[in-house]
Amino acid sequence: MSIRQALKIGAVALAALWISACATNPETESMAPKTVDHVDLKRYQGTWYEVARLPMFFQRNCAQSEAHYTLKDDGNIAVTNRCRTIEGKWEEATGTASPQIKGKTDKLWVVFDNWFSNLFPGVAKGDYWVLYVSPDYKVALVGSPNRKFLWLLSRTPQVPDSVRNDMLMKAQQQGYDTTKLIWRVADSKVGKAD
Template identity: 70%
Template sequence: MAIRLLRFALVVLAGFLAIGFAHSAENLDPKTAGNIDLKRYQGTWYELARLPMHFQRDCARSEARYLLKDDGNVAVTNRCQNHDGEWQEAKGTASPQVEGKTDKLWVVFDNWFSRLLPWVGKGDYWVLYVDDHYKTAVVGNPNRKYLWLLSRTPSVPEWVKQEMLSKARQQGYDTSRLIWREADLKAARNQ
């Protein structure tokens, strides 16, 4: 009887440990690309796809322009077309979360919300992947609510899309919910 009870206790304990390890693996932060050469990263990036997010709900044809500043921060200009075809623009600044590390940035946009609550208005911008030629990038945040697939061109071959999707999935992002550039263009034209 005591041996049975001991076996049962060991099985239950092993089950709890397995559940705990599985749960903790889901909560690990995504792995970033390592230090990014911000000189090479600067320039225009086109959004190929993104996860749905409130602040981009009326956006189509999104693109971002990054310009390295003398102080090591990055000037950010995001723009997109609204459903009327008019371009909207948001400007901000990206700065390293840790001095000397360029793969995890804070981004603060110059708007009333950021001025009102500066500690709330800053967002995580983690570069999860950038290809060797700085032509494509996968960017997200640690809680996996935000994800962008970026390219130097408005479209890429299917194999490049698949490679980027694979990188995002490996980091635990739900790519089934992505809004693709082609889809947001169609939605903008239909409204």
């Protein structure tokens, strides 16, 4: 990927996250989705595959997405998001997730490393609320408090129908519109990268 493409992807990603963060209305905080009580970040780190998502502009060309999280010594999380287009090309963005409230791990800020966030530190950050994580840390639901964005995540690219249905039910109970979910494209339908 060229530097120009990386900058373009990063700028679009940050703009979308910034809009998401700005759209949160403190007056409706009592109506915000419920997050888990605690996330064990050591167990949460590793690779998560996106099973489905609510549409987000910077992911508009993604057929398959995955996130890699690594716990850092300072308690923050190094983030690497990878997107595979339908043509089979990979795009990547890196950043850092940090707790919104010190000592709490259910609500994180995510900031991607690019010129925009370096120019406007503290402005370009997105909400990452962990709504559900299974006891074995194999599936998770992550969303934004304004319910515009949602990710169904798994440690594997596919999940059994029973797990899928349970995740959908949990998202619906939290007030997310699951009729607009975009599902992961099967490997057989994604082109081979050069």
